[in-house]
Amino acid sequence: MKTPGGGYGFRFFDVDGRTVEVSADVRARRHRRVEEKESVPVRLSHVVLNSPDLDRTRAWYERHLGFALSDTLSSPHMGEVMHFMRISSQHHSMALAKGPHTSLHHVSFEMRGIDEYMRGSGRVMRAGFRKVWGPGRHVAGDNTFTYFLDPHGNTVEYTTELEELDEDTWHPHVYDFSQPEVTDQWGTANPMNELIAKESFNDIDRSCFVAPPV
Template sequence: MSTYWVRRPEGIKMSSHLITHLRHVDIAMPDLTQQLVFYRDLWGLTEVANDSGVHFLAAEGSPEQYIVRLRRDDLKRLDLVAFGAASMADVDELAAQLVKADVALVHAPRALDTPGGGYGLRFFDIDGRVVEVSSDVAVRKHRKIEERESIPVRLSHFVVNSPNPEATVAWYEQHLGFRLTDTMALPHMGGFMWFLRCNNFHHSLAIARGPHVANHHVSFEMRGIDEYMRGTGRLLRAGVEKLWGPGRHKAGDNTFSYFLDRAGNTVEYTTELEMIDEDTWHPTVFDATEPDVSDQWGTANAMNEYVASKSHNDPDKGVFVAPPI
């Protein structure tokens, strides 16, 4: 395997580590009914609240109030991606840093009226996505996922497409304090996916090179290998289109089975995402032409143009437009 160390881009000043974890991903689409049935009845999430056609879905094993929010809209779009902060003071500090850096706020820190409440702000990232950062959200009563129970334990990570990923990576490093864990590269194009962390999970966010701004995939952690395979089988038996998998990636050492939801977004069942020691970790560039980098097991279908195009998704219609809720 070809590996080498990479350096952080020159001139990037790190913010303090104010982001603690990934909370939820909120998406909108024209056909809300089919999407709700998919995530609740097939994917294995639990509807915990709904308000005026907005549905909040939790993972039974997660203390987060919800990990997916669904909303009907005439356009297919990402409403927002939400991260946690440790305290109201950290939210205020982040807001002050963003304002000083001329980052456009959707709203300043305030009390939130979504399930669990809390205190948070929203702002646009460099590509026009809405990002929310919140603290003091009430913990949801959750439970241990049992053996052979093939439903998500928690939200694992979120991957987005950017036509200028180097700038997007630098933006998240500079303004939100994310750290580069690893990079995937191809000889003819260089880097095409950057894995970023905000805690000791290998990645909570990744940035992929794509033709336009869009969601790449949303990943959900399962209890273990058996539960991951049972969930994969349930989706296959239900006739849900599988894009790629089952297999096991090199970067992150996690399993993968990618499917399409009812709006054409890619979603993933995974498990065993690598935990790292931040004090000793050095980023590595992985050569994706080596077969075991994409899939250590050799069990997944080949990554081809069709799989790649579906992962590129449709252009996000919500860029630099704040969601109504």
């Protein structure tokens, strides 16, 4: 491929009509050294996608791309609302959330440890961007979280210390997210409520493929 980074790839649609791109043999981008306490993201941690049919979307990613279920969030009143999916020993590189339409839920960026995670979260807050939720620490994945709205209204997260699993012995859990300690082990984040949840519905993805009627 005669584009920056080289390599090759292809695109296809998932069951919700999203465009999925697979790339291989792309040259790694050289970057400068990140100094201690500089507190900038070092990689993409995971993405979460909204789907109006949670189980159908989960089954599609398991069957066609080899994802495995790590854990599920549920509640007595809403049923299952999120599946954490892995493609390696990392607890999740993708999660699927129950939403009113197909859209992005949030994108999460990895920081190098608790100190840099807190410094980075504080820097974004001091810059005047709206903090939606956090700082705190989830049970599913055992990772820290602070959620913000970017200038375009998308939900983004700073995180660190996402759990690494022993895939040979791991069994998925179902966590009741109506319990405060499930959404935030520390008890430091503002309580989860409907207003916070709606911030992650985001706008309808208008670029999804819709099959013509048969």
